[in-house]
Amino acid sequence: MSDKVLLDYGSGGRASQRLISDLFLEHLGNDELNRLNDAAELAMTGRLAMSTDSFVVDPIFFPGGNIGSLAVHGTVNDVAMMGAIPRHITCAYILEEGLPMDDLEQIVKAMGEAARHAGVTIVSGDTKVVPKGAVDKIFINTTGIGDIIVDPAPSGDAAKPGDAVLISGTIGDHGLTILGTREGLDFEAKVESDSASLNHLLVKLVQELPEVHVLRDPTRGGLATTLNEITTSSNVCCELVENSMPIRPEVKGGCSILGLDPLYLANEGKFLCILPQEHADKALEIMRNDPLGKDACQIGTMTDANPGKVVLETPLGGKRLLNMLEGEQLPRIC
Amino acid sequence: MSFELLEKFRDPELCRKILDKMRSELDGELRFMEVCGTHTVAIFQSGLRSLLPEEVVHLSGPGCPVCVTHESEVNAFLDLAEKDNVILATFGDLMRVPGHNSRNLKKAQADGARIKVVYSPFDTLKLAKENPDDIVVFIGVGFETTAPTIAGTMKMARQQGITNLRVLCFHKTVPTALEALLTDSMTSIDGFILPGHVSAIIGIEPYKFIAEKYGKSAVVAGFEPLDILQSLNQMIEWRNKGEAHVANNYTRIVSDTGNAKAREVMYEVFEPVDALWRGIGEIPGSGLEIRPEWDQFDAKKEFGITIEEGPALPGCKCGDILKGIKQPDQCPLFKKACTPANPVGPCMVSTEGSCAAYYKYKLD
Ligand code: SF4
Ligand code: SF4
Numbered sequence: 001m002s003d004k005v006l007l008d009y010g011s012g013g014r015a016s017q018r019l020i021s022d023l024f025l026e027h028l029g030n031d032e033l034n035r036l037n038d039a040a041e042l043a044m045t046g047r048l049a050m051s052t053d054s055f056v057v058d059p060i061f062f063p064g065g066n067i068g069s070l071a072v073h074g075t076v077n078d079v080a081m082m083g084a085i086p087r088h089i090t091c092a093y094i095l096e097e098g099l100p101m102d103d104l105e106q107i108v109k110a111m112g113e114a115a116r117h118a119g120v121t122i123v124s125g126d127t128k129v130v131p132k133g134a135v136d137k138i139f140i141n142t143t144g145i146g147d148i149i150v151d152p153a154p155s156g157d158a159a160k161p162g163d164a165v166l167i168s169g170t171i172g173d174h175g176l177t178i179l180g181t182r183e184g185l186d187f188e189a190k191v192e193s194d195s196a197s198l199n200h201l202l203v204k205l206v207q208e209l210p211e212v213h214v215l216r217d218p219t220r221g222g223l224a225t226t227l228n229e230i231t232t233s234s235n236v237c238c239e240l241v242e243n244s245m246p247i248r249p250e251v252k253g254g255c256s257i258l259g260l261d262p263l264y265l266a267n268e269g270k271f272l273c274i275l276p277q278e279h280a281d282k283a284l285e286i287m288r289n290d291p292l293g294k295d296a297c298q299i300g301t302m303t304d305a306n307p308g309k310v311v312l313e314t315p316l317g318g319k320r321l322l323n324m325l326e327g328e329q330l331p332r333i334c
Numbered sequence: 335m336s337f338e339l340l341e342k343f344r345d346p347e348l349c350r351k352i353l354d355k356m357r358s359e360l361d362g363e364l365r366f367m368e369v370c371g372t373h374t375v376a377i378f379q380s381g382l383r384s385l386l387p388e389e390v391v392h393l394s395g396p397g398c399p400v401c402v403t404h405e406s407e408v409n410a411f412l413d414l415a416e417k418d419n420v421i422l423a424t425f426g427d428l429m430r431v432p433g434h435n436s437r438n439l440k441k442a443q444a445d446g447a448r449i450k451v452v453y454s455p456f457d458t459l460k461l462a463k464e465n466p467d468d469i470v471v472f473i474g475v476g477f478e479t480t481a482p483t484i485a486g487t488m489k490m491a492r493q494q495g496i497t498n499l500r501v502l503c504f505h506k507t508v509p510t511a512l513e514a515l516l517t518d519s520m521t522s523i524d525g526f527i528l529p530g531h532v533s534a535i536i537g538i539e540p541y542k543f544i545a546e547k548y549g550k551s552a553v554v555a556g557f558e559p560l561d562i563l564q565s566l567n568q569m570i571e572w573r574n575k576g577e578a579h580v581a582n583n584y585t586r587i588v589s590d591t592g593n594a595k596a597r598e599v600m601y602e603v604f605e606p607v608d609a610l611w612r613g614i615g616e617i618p619g620s621g622l623e624i625r626p627e628w629d630q631f632d633a634k635k636e637f638g639i640t641i642e643e644g645p646a647l648p649g650c651k652c653g654d655i656l657k658g659i660k661q662p663d664q665c666p667l668f669k670k671a672c673t674p675a676n677p678v679g680p681c682m683v684s685t686e687g688s689c690a691a692y693y694k695y696k697l698d
Contacts, residue, residue, distance in 0.1 A: 256340070306697070309697075311697060312381070313381070314379075314380055314381030315344060315346050315380075315381075316344075316346050316349050316350075316380055316381050316382060316385060316559055317346065317350070317381070317385065318380065318381020318382055318383065318384040318385040319381060319384050319697055320378055320379070320381050320383070320384060320695045320696070320697060321694065321695050321696060321697045323693070323694045323695070
């Protein structure tokens with residue numbers, strides 16, 4: 001094989017077949033995928049959760065992961081947030097002509113490892129190669145499907161006044177890592193993406209506590225945006241305590257240099273759990289027993305004070321609105 | 335500065351103590367104005383605004399360079415964007431500033447204008463070299479904070495023999511604007527929180543007239559809650575004693591004499607000129623213009639641009655807000671026709687604009 005991705009590899013001819021067998025099947029293969037049929041045959045019944053997402057992250061490699069592992073984690077987590085056990089995923093790659101083959105191999109390998117770790121099989125895939133400049137290096141789409149195991153399934157419109165708002169760990173790590181890597185910044189202290197599959201922890205949580213009202217991963221737009229979405233669809237007020245937010249000092253430091261607010265930065269390995277206050281301790285115990293939830297804590301409460309709004313109590317004891325993000329958060333210029 | 339030291343300036347205990355002291359010493363209203371968008375945001379973000387005693391009235395002044403850029407200046411750079419052989423270089427915050435007929439640079443870009451967002455004026459040197467057949471025009475908007483860097487860029491361009499770089503100079507200077515506010519009969523301001531970054535360049539001397547001529551106090555302050563509270567408290571104490579002073583409370587960053595080197599570069603290239611401010615109008619000596627010796631870089635000269643007072647943006651109350659006569663939520667368009675996603679005036683565009691800060695942080 002060439003050391004760069006060539007247009008031929010997406011042609012459907014012999015070159016593509018070689019790429020599929022030598023690279024994709026090697027790292028992602030399983031009984032279903034190996035059959036190389038036009039579609040996967042799945043035996044699934046009952047209430048299913050299904051989700052799709054496209055990954056276009058720049059840079060494609062970052063401390064803590066790469067676009068391949070992220071494409072699995074993102075979709076697995078979205079399915080799991082429905083109180084579901086993710087079973088299968090599909091993946092579609094769009095590659096830019098000239099992408100180094102080594103990069104592609106690392107990405108596919110990371111995807112395979114992430115899938116095995118999450119316990120999902122990759123049952124269908126597709127690869128296209130487009131001319132240089134038509135995409136930025138590599139775009140990946142993944143779609144996931146899983147079995148919902150609780151009734152009713154957690155939902156963004158199910159938060160109630162009196163609910164506790166829990167977060168599974170520190171916030172802002174992924175977003176700051178991506179921005180920092182993109183801008184070529186070398187932070188004094190190490191920051192790393194939190195990208196991870198949360199399904200095993202989530203399944204344990206909903207099995208033991210079917211009372212969970214909402215599960216959401218605060219990805220793009222961060223905690224602030226996700227909570228605004230929840231308060232709007234549930235028509236409740238979320239009152240947060242700024243002091244209780246778990247934020248790594250190095251993330252705080254990096255954000256203050258760049259003029260960013262960690263509450264608006266993306267996370268890829270954290271979830272919000274909203275459930276009646278009387279179950280909060282139990283939920284925290286379950287979360288903290290898992291390495292992915294070891295920093296879990298309660299950050300606020302749902303009330304009926306200002307329906308549809310997120311209110312932040314600052315360390316000074318003042319209160320202010322925590323609004324949705326308008327457009328993209330850009331590093332401060334002046 | 336170390337993170338630990340910064341944390342000290344956020345210490346809730348200390349802040350509470352100063353707030354208590356303030357309450358006990360307050361005698362009537364204190365109307366203070368901050369003239370830096372970073373202060374505006376800090377006052378809201380820290381929750382300070384909700385904790386200040388009712389008598390302490392917070393006004394946001396002409397502190398964001400994007401907000402004070404005059405409508406005709408906005409129209410001038412929007413016109414320039416339509417020229418074929420021009421590449422406009424700008425800081426990102428100007429992209430969405432609306433001109434008349436809801437034009438803006440973002441839309442111009444979608445229509446094919448060549449616009450490049452730069453992080454530093456120095457990036458324009460490379461841009462000019464890479465596009466020798468075009469004229470690269472940098473939109474020079476900002477205060478004494480940005481002007482020296484742009485002057486430095488022009489000097490470097492001359493050294494490197496770059497001939498296709500121009501600067502559209504709309505720079506403004508802060509102290510003159512404060513004087514205009516103090517003489518305006520509509521305004522009522524008891525004291526100023528002075529901008530940290532601007533003062534790091536100009537020092538505190540240029541503000542002395544505020545106390546000497548107008549009997550008001552002004553304090554250069556840092557951006558942490560404790561910085562701001564201490565400065566407010568100081569102004570209250572002085573007023574109680576019937577005194578007025580100009581002081582520097584931000585000595586960890588700002589020296590009383592400012593940065594002489596930066597000023598030297600700035601005045602080597604620029605000279606004071608009368609300038610138009612949005613909502614305020616013409617203020618004598620409040621702008622910076624490219625000196626004749628440097629006019630090979632002057633975009634106004636190259637393209638025959640003149641800036642004249644024209645009609646204001648219909649409905650927008652930015653002028654009254656920049657002067658502290660109205661608060662953003664008293665503008666009839668606020669949160670209705672005017673939102674950050676669909677801004678009518680620049681105060682809603684810039685993240686440091688007061689309307690945007692009210693929209694983002696204020697709990698009603
Ligand atoms: S441009 Fe600089 S000095 Fe002016 S408001 Fe922004 S941060 Fe403050
Ligand atoms: S709310 Fe909008 S229209 Fe009103 S003053 Fe502010 S920017 Fe101008």
